[in-house]
Amino acid sequence: MQTRLLVFLLLVSPLLAFGQVFTSSDLPIVVIDTRGGVIQDDPKILADLSIIDNGAGKRNKLTDKASFTSVMGIEYRGATSQQFFPKKPYGIELRDSSGVNSVAKSVLGMPAESDWVLNATYNDKTLIRETLTYDFYRKMSKYYASRFRYCELVVNGEYRGIYIVMERLKRDKNRVPITSIKKTDITGDAVTGGYILKIDKTVGSTSRTWKSPYPSGTRNINLDIQIDRPKPEDLAEEQFQYIKKYVTDFEASLAGPDFADPTKGFRAFVDEQSFIDYLILTEVCKNVDGYRLSAYFYKERDSKGGKITMGPIWDYNLTYGNADYCEGNSYAGWAFNFSRVCPKDDFAIPFWWDRLLQDLDFARKVKEKYKALRKTVLTPERLGSFVDSTATVLTEARQRNFAKWPVIGTYVWPNGFVGRTYEAETDFLKRWIDQRLTWMDINIEPFGILTALREEPNFTLGPNPSVGDVTLKLPLPAPTDVTVSLTDMQGRPVQSHHWPAQPEGLFERTLPATDFSTGPGVYILTIKTQSGHTSKVIVRE
Template identity: 40%
Template sequence: MIKTYFTILLTCLCTALATAQTFQSSNLPIIYINTDGRQILDDPKIKAEMKIIYNGPGKTNSISDKPNHYDGFIGIEIRGSSSQMFPKKSYGIELWDEQGKSKDASIFGMPEESDWILYASYNEKSLMHNVLTMKLAREMGIYASRTQYVEVFLNNNYIGVYVFMEKIKRAPGRVDISKLKETDLKGDDITGGYIFKVDKTTGTDIGGWTSQYQNNPPATNKTFYAYEAPKSITPEQRTYISSYVANAETVLKSNKFMDKDEGYRKYFDTHSFIKLFLANEISKNVDGYRISTFFYKDKDSKGGKIKAGPPWDYDIAYGNGEYCEGYTYRGFSYQFNNVCPNDGYQVPFWWERMMEDSTFVQELGEEYSFQRRKGAFRLDRINEHIDSLVAQLQVPSQRNFQKWPILGVYVWPQPTPIASSWAGEVQELRSFIINRLAWLDKNIKQPLDLTITATDPENATNVLSMNAFPNPFLDRIYIRIYSPRSEKALLSLYDTNGKLLTQINETLQVGENQVMIQIPPSLHLSSINLLQLESNGQKIVKKMMQQ
């Protein structure tokens, strides 16, 4: 019988004090896990009790508070691959009822679900890599796991700062694709939704398939794709998704892979590939693309293309890898095979092949430019995120590294020199990002701007201007507007017959404004279109060509 945990809170505190963990309260939620003496295994999950003290954002959480956020059972197991060698373990958690059946709940305001992860962040000493990257990915508009720092006690013992985060899973609010039932065996029913991955085989128990194509030389291997979801995948469904990917690869390998109608874009959602590319490249993720890399496919009736993501596992990133040039801010991670061709895990040929498509490269440059100027990759914005994480971790990090005294000590695969303090680790992260963005600015081809202007008739010194690119465009138009005043504006796209195709309202600020128009897939445009900006009685019209 699992003990009721609060009868031993005093013991818990005494244990913490005895091990130099002076712990009365925290600005982070406090999690207590009690296994009633049972050892946590890699598999299967064991039954335990979990209690969470969380008084809300910005509130102090005291060990004398009663559990008020979650108080119930869980199944818990050790998770991870190479990280299992570290003394501070990561854990997979499933919320259970008293009978050991899965149940959903909202934890820390995240969408209700049963499956969660307690990520240890042991060999990544800033404690920020995954949290920061997931934040940047979400700001780019793709799903990435929501996160919450917590402090954890396991069986009365303080075990440090953890990241409580969403497990990658098909579910509303996570990978929100159709639920594939065992009876979905033909027609549109069988076409989605699937999650598969490129990863180590640790923890993979439902199999997968090997690509028919060798990865780009000097690599010599073929990629293994592992089934991730559904867990109850049938033989027919296995055949469907492996055949779909095989067909997509065949088209991608073909000489006609850039064909507008029958090329690789028929199978691959390029926007998702671009955004995962940017998440991997800003972090210089040495394991990116080739390990912990997920893909998913919804039903054909819901788009049905292969999408890249969600992003996952950035501990050995931002310069935190001593192997295969993982320590340098220079170079592209997608070209890993050229750096370490003998490594057992290689980047699938997909990325190199897509980069041979000039339109893909153009779209990549447009997205990167947009994120750098207005979006997630603004350096001041990234530093604001880091400042926020520093504020959360300032005191808890001291307790974490008191429990795990590894600052200034080599932990695989940390390169030298090794910072002697947590503040030093955070500064290394900041410095890496500055250097990395400067390198990417020079090595990702960004669009050139074309400008037309209109003069305010009342004041010739005030000039309204609009840049629009690319031209010709595919399914996005990026617009840069300079406004001499704060005012409302209307952006409209017409065909040459004057038919309104799409329209958006914007409130312009004084100075530069950046806007993006996404062309809906259902909207059929002519080859020549007119983009019109209206603001304060002025109009600027630009001819835009569609590819």
């Protein structure tokens, strides 16, 4: 195969990359020859792979000897990106010389495995949102995130632009670190793991799926829960029934009255820290698809921990303001509110996240970790430095990429911002991060409390957030005294009102703007009657 690849390289060199002669790069060069075959969605077709990578700081030429070669299977991957974008993402499987058996190999210095992804990063014109997110997550969390390397790609003699070589999500000691369950593992500890599951679109998926019995979103949708691994042909019926019951039992515990109990509640089923980290990441980048699409979780065997772990993280091109629907371009607002912002969307946020945030201890842990991260790896300076350094690395290659794919200054669905230059795109990304973190710093204080109190069916308060007067309404089932008190987030009193002997019926009062005497910020409003008390958060802008 080495001779065939060298001949192929000579034939394609030099390549005309839309007005530029492509002969060399300061990035690794990936060359694919499909042997005359046509790449399709499924199944994979046989091809030859060659990578030219002479090492850090050295130039890579198409005529150089390949540092890596392999027979492989290749197919298109992705849903929207494959259907609608001309720059296609690919899934590849390294194989032995027969082209039949998969073989694990190290690619571009990453741990050996057989399955890899070539991410096209087409509608993110910075080319950075995916790698920024994986890099940040690897710094903030102990849980796995895909490794990556940038490259320039040539397919059958055609220059295809900048791609990101990434690890595909798989069970492996260097990837998702859980047991690769065999089809014969149907009893005892063996049947309890490991499984990779996801909440995602089912179109084109070959996964076995069941409907959650617990409705989610404003439309009460019973979401599809898919088993990503094992594949359907490798999944025994006993395994399907086991993991379906385990996840359903978790949902039942979360939906039940004792959901916050440390032994009987959701913590008996899940790795709590993984959910905290996943939530923080999703909110920092405000992933418009967060929680509801490409939302992976996994379970190891009971003997090795055995709880549901949220992740691994995946698919971050529509983040940091790069989506013009459902408030995806705004730096304000919580991503977990997606189903309330876009109630008609078919892909709802699982009820899990609202319910978790009704446990104020869970919400407190989210806030504490967020605040700790803000002092270390989660600063506009650190994230901006990654953007700038990566943009510098891509300086030469992106000129060819955008000559091939002239998207700068052009709307590509669903861009939330269209810059006239590449620099405008990266400037927007950095500015958005700064604004997002500033917004989160203010609004993280009532985080969870807003959700915990959202279930109160009678007490209404509005407008909220507000800048002027605020009207409160509370049905009174019997005559009672009513006391309303305002405190700040530290519990310090701000204002109070007392109305004795209020009649049965609708109690309605307007709190003047002057009651909120400490200015913009977060207040807790508490109403006390003879039957008890209830509270809500007011955000003043």
